[in-house]
């Protein structure tokens with residue numbers, strides 16, 4: 226038996242970290258409400274996609290449980306783009322609303338870029354707009370996309386400083402991979418981004434102190450691709466042959482090599498909603514500061 230195969234990674238418990246951060250959210254929400262600013266999130270769902278309905282329900286429930294005011298608006302899949310944009314403009318102007326989230330994907334006849342760009346930057350708590358992405362790239366304050374923001378909190382919770390570490394991100398979507406790479410760079414890691422055209426991903430990940438996998442394909446990261454002791458963050462959400470939720474990492478193999486690993490479920494998933502609450506609180510706090 227090799228030394229590496231005797232190691233067992235510590236699980237990074239996203240559920241526990243999430244509970245801790247949500248408790249802080251509750252305290253901040255109560256303090257804001259006492260000052261007359263109840264933090265409010267508007268969630269819009271267009272159409273009947275069952276997975277989207279579950280995500281939206283969980284977001285609304287999380288708001289209700291932690292002292293945020295939430296407005297849930299559900300529309301038929303036939304809603305026109307013009308009507309949706311008009312609704313967003315009304316929410317932009319509503320002082321009771323500090324964050325606006327339009328659940329993706331939208332029906333094909335609606336231009337999602339136009340929708341995202343119509344949300345006021347000050348209420349873009351998903352951090353998906355071009356302005357928010359530019360703020361992140363320039364290192365300016367702004368809302369960070371919730372999933373990579375949550376991944377950063379999970380990495381921070383290990384206590385391992387990122388400065389000078391080599392981080393590899395697999396996946397380059399605008400919502401996860403790219404902002405993840407920028408956040409790691411901002412934390413002074415040396416960052417490599419891999420994607421579907423990368424030749425020999427293992428060559429890169431074997432040198433990595435931190436690997437974040439956001440691909441959407443089971444077993445993208447296997448034990449022979451991981452440096453002993455590395456931090457492994459598994460963003461993927463897939464179904465295995467038994468229909469059970471699983472990530473992009475071969476957890477059973479990788480946990481014998483890595484130092485830390487996030488489970489699926491119970492890792493990145495709960496943190497995504499938690500960071501949405503944090504962004505909404507921060508938005509409301511900005512308003513309260515401006516009123517003071």
Ligand code: NAP
Pocket residue numbers: 372395396397398399400401402419420421422426439440441442445460461462463493494495497
């Ligand atoms: P996406 O938009 O489909 O992007 C996937 C990325 O993976 C792309 O950049 C793609 O490369 C890359 N890729 C595809 N096949 C690859 C391969 N064989 N090797 C290396 N890279 C490959 O997906 P996403 O929205 O970023 O989400 C990724 C995963 O995370 C999905 O499973 C999603 O469900 C999950 N997710 C989870 C949460 C959560 O809260 N837990 C939140 C968001 C997403 P190209 O750019 O070259 O095509």
